[in-house]
Amino acid sequence: MPPVSGPTPRRRGPRAWPRAAHRKGTMGTTRTTVRWAGLLLAALLSAGCGADTGERPRSADSGVQVTNCDRPQSFPESPRRVVSMNQHATEMLLTLGLGDRMVGTAYPDSDDVPPQLADSYRKIPKLSDRYPTFEQVLAAEPDLVVGGYASAFAEKEGRGRKALEDRGIRTLLLTENCTERTTFDTVAEDLRMFGRVFGVPNRAEKVVSGMKARLDAVRAKLKDVEPVPVFFYDSGKKSAFTVGGRGLGNEIAAMAGGRNVFADNDRVFGDASWEQVAERAPRAVVIIDYLGSGQVDTKREYLRDHPLAGATPGVSEGRFIVLALPDIIEGIRMPDAVERLARALHPEVAW
Known part of the structure; x- marks a missing residue:
């Protein structure tokens, strides 16, 4: 992990659900039941994708210096060949209208991509279904590699930031991986960082403003509600792999009028015992959907049949909400x- 970062590597039992490996040491609108609210998202994305702001990516100037996860990076000119190692990071760059700079992506977490980004996303070469090798990254000839999870830059796999920088390739990592607590401000500052690096600061500011306006509108509607205790279920059988207090999922729950029952877990994602789940008696359960994690219906039935989780109010009353993994991490x-979760937690509010 970086110096101040997310969870320690998860100790997974032999029966754990597969494919949480890319989130070890770091901190999907489901494929079956939840689809993207395209009109709502369009208000956000129109500022950064497809709209002509009169701003063009910087080709060369006096240069930009940023410090990212305690690592200084200098950009004498705007990056022209970018590899983005995780879907949520790719979506951030595409939202800023940088699709023409993308030469590779990898490790998708969801089949679903926001509709306004789908065409641009499909045009980016997919280097690997999981993480590409160091050689595959080099073959794309990037001048910048962006990581969504710290595992994108796993030194033991030869993809460390230093190894790339020694080849003249700059690196950026989303700040959720190296901060004490992720909030909307974390997302906003990373978008602004990309805006500076690529010479599109006005475009970034419009995206940030659009996001903030939507979040403020939800907050105003929920000002008098009582928070609903929420349990996030990612995967796991021996123990529950869940959302801790450091990550954006915790902030999303709070903004949606909920209370993450494992906010005291000092990780972005971490393990909790089933006894703890029962003791904290969540009144709603968010099932996290992503590629390779097991079917949502299977997870739901597992919780219903579990001797401890099955007795909690959220499970016994069937109060399930499904969010994709990219929904609850920085992006x-x-x-x-927040809007979808708030509506599910507080149907009594006039939406």
């Missing part, structure tokens, strides 16, 4: 996730 989906 441009935050307003949509």
